[in-house]
Amino acid sequence: MKQIEIVNYEQLWCDLVRLGEERRKRKTKNHSEDQWHGKAAVFDQRVSERWQQQDSSRTFVIKSLSDFPASTVMDIGAGSGAWVSLIAPYAKTVTAIDPSESMLAQLERRIEEEKLLNVNIVKGCWPEVKVDRHDISFCSHAMYGTEDFPAFIRGMQESTNKRIILLIRAPGEEGLMAQAMNMVWGHPYDSPNYQIAMQILWQMGIFPNVIMEDDRLWKPWSHPTREAALEEIKHRLGLFEPGEWDAPLSALLEANLRFEEGKYVWPTAMRTALLYWDV
Numbered sequence: 001m002k003q004i005e006i007v008n009y010e011q012l013w014c015d016l017v018r019l020g021e022e023r024r025k026r027k028t029k030n031h032s033e034d035q036w037h038g039k040a041a042v043f044d045q046r047v048s049e050r051w052q053q054q055d056s057s058r059t060f061v062i063k064s065l066s067d068f069p070a071s072t073v074m075d076i077g078a079g080s081g082a083w084v085s086l087i088a089p090y091a092k093t094v095t096a097i098d099p100s101e102s103m104l105a106q107l108e109r110r111i112e113e114e115k116l117l118n119v120n121i122v123k124g125c126w127p128e129v130k131v132d133r134h135d136i137s138f139c140s141h142a143m144y145g146t147e148d149f150p151a152f153i154r155g156m157q158e159s160t161n162k163r164i165i166l167l168i169r170a171p172g173e174e175g176l177m178a179q180a181m182n183m184v185w186g187h188p189y190d191s192p193n194y195q196i197a198m199q200i201l202w203q204m205g206i207f208p209n210v211i212m213e214d215d216r217l218w219k220p221w222s223h224p225t226r227e228a229a230l231e232e233i234k235h236r237l238g239l240f241e242p243g244e245w246d247a248p249l250s251a252l253l254e255a256n257l258r259f260e261e262g263k264y265v266w267p268t269a270m271r272t273a274l275l276y277w278d279v
Contacts, residue, residue: 009199009203010150010200012187012189013192013197016190016191016192017145017147018147019238020191023238026240055214055217055272056211056214057167057213057274058086060165060211061083061165062086064276065090065136066090068163070091071092071134071135071136071162072092072135072136073135073137074131074134074138075094075095075097075138075139075140076097076137076139076142077097077098077139077140077141078097078098078107079106080103080106080107081106081107081110084110085114087138088116088118091118093120094119095119095131096120097122097126097131098123098142099124101123104121107121126139126142126146126152126155126156127151127154133158133159133160133161134159135160135161135162136163136164137159137165138164138165139156139165140166140167141167141168141169141272143168143197144192149197149200150204153200153201153204161279162279163277163279164276164278165275165276166208166274166275166276167273168193168194168272168273169194169270170212170270170272170273171188171190171193171269171270171271172215173195174269176256176267179252180252181237183245183252184249185237190236198210207277208276208277209276209277211276212271212272212273214271215268215271217271218268218270218271220266220267220268222260222264222265223263223264224263224264226250226253226257226264228264229253230246233252234249
């Protein structure tokens with residue numbers, strides 16, 4: 001029997017978080033500890049545009065709130081508060097947790113405008129921040145900055161009475177970034193994602209239910225030039241200088257990008273996975 005190499009998924013998650021942080025530092029001119037400084041309003045607008053289309057995640061969250069009426073809900077990484085707005089009318093109380101001053105300013109404005117009287121704000125990073133137990137714990141795409149994913153989940157388990165819900169990106173393993181990662185690093189993962197999270201959860205003895213959103217809901221990446229696309233793909237791979245991979249990556253982009261309305265558009269290969277389990 002052929003020997004099987006065991007992947008350390010916890011370490012892979014941690015390494016990809018660190019790569020993402022290094023990429024952000026190199027790419028942005030904003031060196032503030034608050035990575036959303038000057039960008040929170042734009043993020044909020046993107047969410048509003050995306051939510052013009054119906055999706056299975058919001059449908060399921062509303063159903064969960066109906067299944068557990070008058071629940072206390074914790075939103076980890078609440079950001080500008082789109083989910084808070086959705087959840088608050090169905091919940092007894094909502095505790096919105098986020099470390100970003102910029103995002104919390106957007107959230108406070110939303111709470112005031114929409115008169116959401118049952119929302120409490122807690123500034124801090126999960127799982128360092130301490131809160132009382134809640135009936136439902138919810139996190140939408142806010143786990144990508146945590147190096148210790150098991151600790152993140154254990155914190156949710158210890159703080160939840162009824163149900164945990166996670167929304168996390170689920171890239172296709174046939175996608176362009178997956179092809180590039182396989183070419184350079186021998187695996188398809190360019191960032192912390194659903195596939196890695198599931199492996200870690202299984203190792204923790206957690207076997208979530210999964211609902212996949214339609215892949216049409218993620219807007220594809222685009223760049224004004226092939227050179228800009230090459231720079232993007234290299235940064236995502238952790239290749240920050242010119243080198244041996246420039247030519248093969250350029251060829252990969254040329255074979256996969258399509259030119260539309262003056263831009264080079266990437267093929268769509270991303271979904272959101274909703275994971276949930278009762279505790």
